[in-house]
Amino acid sequence: MSGHLLDGKLDTSHVYTVDLSKPLVFQVGHLGDGYQKWVHQSIVCKESPRFFQSDCMESLTKTLWWVIPLVWMPVVFWSQVVALQRGLPLEKLFTTVPTGIFIWTFIEYFLHRFLFHVKTSSYWWNTVHYLLHGCHHKHPMDGYRLVFPPALTAVFSIIIYAVLSLFFSWRWSPSVFGGGLLGYIIYDVSHYFIHHGSPIDKLTRRIKRYHLNHHFKVQSYGFGITSPIWDWVFGTLPPPLKLQSSKVL
Known part of the structure; x- marks a missing residue:
């Protein structure tokens, strides 16, 4: 493999080409510095790319949207029951x-901006990023990889609950966590609708355009999905752009 000198460094990223007809996950790391450009050149089709050669591994990367409320809504209710059993007054659930939902909007923004859009260039970091979020930008209409697999959500949930327990009392923390989990469910289902649903009014059309601008126009802006509040707070509101392609609307 050969390359050319760029600012005194050997640049080899241009010499590797991903074969889209073969499993992708263990290919993308070879792109090196060219990965970021490649992953944001979206392929707009509803076909799901192959990730792994193994059928078992492949199945673990796919999740239908309705699995999210099916798995996590019982946990939301259970969290409220635990809080009530610990002595939280029923009326406090309205607080x-x-x-928890409000806290989720911040977590959603923070993860999307600082983890899912981290710049990578090494083989394994490119691979990890592709699995976490890069695949969604490369194939934004892949309906099987629009929502988080429950196993991955469970890992994040354990961490988030531990952090919330540091800031909220023994009675409050389960209920706040359940609210945050409800916010997550709203986020994942809304995200699926944005990509695959048809807008029913001006509001839903605006929400859809807001997020699709992030995909196809300004990837460094518009990190909020369920709410643009943190984009406004942190100065990442996208400029007023209109998508030219009607196919994705």
């Missing part, structure tokens, strides 16, 4: 649950 704790919205608090």
Whole structure:
């Protein structure tokens, strides 16, 4: 493999080409510095690319949207029951649950901006990033990889609950966590609708355009999905752009 000198460094990223007809995950790492450009050149089709040669591994990467509320809504209710059993007054749920949802909007923004859009160039970091979020930007209409697999969500949930327990009391923390989990469910289902649903009014059309601008126009802006509030707070609101392609609307 050969390359050319760029600012005194050997640049080899241009010499590797991903074969889209073969499993992708263990190919993308070879792109090196060229990975970021490649992953944001979206392929707009509803076909799901092959990730792994193994059928078992491949199946673990696919999740239908309705699995998210099916798996996690019982946990939301269970969290409220635990909080009530610990002595949280019933009327406090009108405070704790919205608090959890609001906290989720920040977590959603933080993860999307600082983890899912981290710049990578090494083989394994490119591979990890592709599995976490890069695949979604490369194939934004892949309906099987629009929502988080429950196993991955469970890992994040354990961490988030541990952090929330540091800031909220023994009675409050389960309920706030359940509210945050409800916010996550709303996020994942809304995200699926944005990509595969048809807008029913001006609001849903605006939400859809807001997110699709992030995919196809300004990837460094518009990180909020369920709410643009943190984009406004942190100065990442996208400029007023209109998508030219009607196919994705």
